[in-house]
Amino acid sequence: GAVVSQHPSWVICKSGTSVKIECRSLDFQATTMFWYRQFPKQSLMLMATSNEGSKATYEQGVEKDKFLINHASLTLSTLTVTSAHPEDSSFYICSARAQDLYGYTFGSGTRLTVV
């Protein structure tokens, strides 16, 4: 149990366009979801924490208007990278946690390449 599905696994987009990444908890209700960004062989940088039905809490330095997070239901959170630039190219990964479940469940990640 406790599976998180993240889509797409990889995406290539043109500069200036927007990309939406979905994170779904398949068999549990994720009261809290986390969005991370990772550069190769480095730590996962926490971008934001979202609780179902409320606004996401963004970490310092993360632009709210650029990285739009929506956690509209207990099983779905989305991250939209708006007006993408090549420097947004990275590996994005979500993680979900349920109140009554042990541990964190991670999605498989999305590799975004902006050309």
Add this chain to the structure above:
Amino acid sequence: DQQVKQNSPSLSVQEGRISILNCDYTNSMFDYFLWYKKYPAEGPTFLISISSIKDKNEDGRFTVFLNKSAKHLSLHIVPSQPGDSAVYFCAASAKNYGQNFVFGPGTRLSVLP
């Protein structure tokens, strides 16, 4: 089905002793493994990695052992310090998955003074 498992949700160790955190995986295609450490309200911090061509990698107090035949890896922390108290995740990837990683659920380590 979980491809990366950490069967111990929590572990308590006395300061100065060895901490051993275990991780098992099911996908034989995995060829690169990492350990992360996570404090509350922070993102996981990269600790140490190992590729499948090695069976051991050491960095200071941290050593990762890989047993490919058993599909098992472990992280040893010697000596354990109170500041090591955190949640530890192992993660695995395969070349044909690109940089995508599969994470285990984490083990909470408490180092008691």
